[in-house]
Amino acid sequence: MAQEFQDIIKENLDKIRTLHLQTFENLTRNQGKIEIIIKEVLEHSIDEREAIEKITEAVDYAEKLQKSFSKDMRQNLENLINNFPDVQGEDIQDIRAELEKIYQEMEQGVLDFVETVKELYKV
Numbered sequence: 706m707a708q709e710f711q712d713i714i715k716e717n718l719d720k721i722r723t724l725h726l727q728t729f730e731n732l733t734r735n736q737g738k739i740e741i742i743i744k745e746v747l748e749h750s751i752d753e754r755e756a757i758e759k760i761t762e763a764v765d766y767a768e769k770l771q772k773s774f775s776k777d778m779r780q781n782l783e784n785l786i787n788n789f790p791d792v793q794g795e796d797i798q799d800i801r802a803e804l805e806k807i808y809q810e811m812e813q814g815v816l817d818f819v820e821t822v823k824e825l826y827k828v
Contacts, residue, residue, distance in 0.1 A: 710788065717785040721778065725811050728774040732767055732818055739763045739826060760826050771819040775812050782808045 742759045745751045751759075785804065789797060 713788045714785065717781055721781055721808070721811065724774065724777055724781070725815075728770055728815055729818070731770055732815070732822070735763050735767050735770070736822065739822075764823055764826050767819045767822045771815050774815050778808055778812050 739760055742751070742756050742763070746753060746756045782804065786801060789801065
C-alpha cells in the first residue's frame with residue numbers, strides 16, 4: 706500500500722512537472738511571437754492596427770494558457786489528495802500542506818508571468 710501510494714504521488718508530480726514545463730514553453734513561444742510582431746512594426750512590414758490585433762490575440766492566448774494551467778493543476782491536486790489515506794495523522798497533513806504549497810507556487814509563477822506579459826503589452 707505504501708509503495709503504491711508513493712507511485713501515485715510520483716506519477717502525479719511528474720504530470721505536474723510536465724504540465725508546468727509545457728505551459729512555460731508555450732508562454733515563451735507566445736512571447737517570441739509578440740517580439741516578432743514588434744519587430745515587424747519597427748520594420749514597417751505590418752501596420753500598427755494589425756500589430757495591436759495580433760498582440761491582443763497573443764496576450765489573450767497567454768491568459769487562456771494560465772487559466773488552463775490553473776484548472777489542470779487544481780484537478781491534479783484534488784486527484785492526488787483523493788488518493789491519500791483517510792488517516793488524519795500529522796505526517797499526512799504535513800505532506801498535504803507541502804503539496805498544496807508546491808502547487809500554489811507553480812500556479813503563482815505562471816500567473817505572474819502572464820500578468821507581466823499583459824502589463825508589458827497593454828493595447
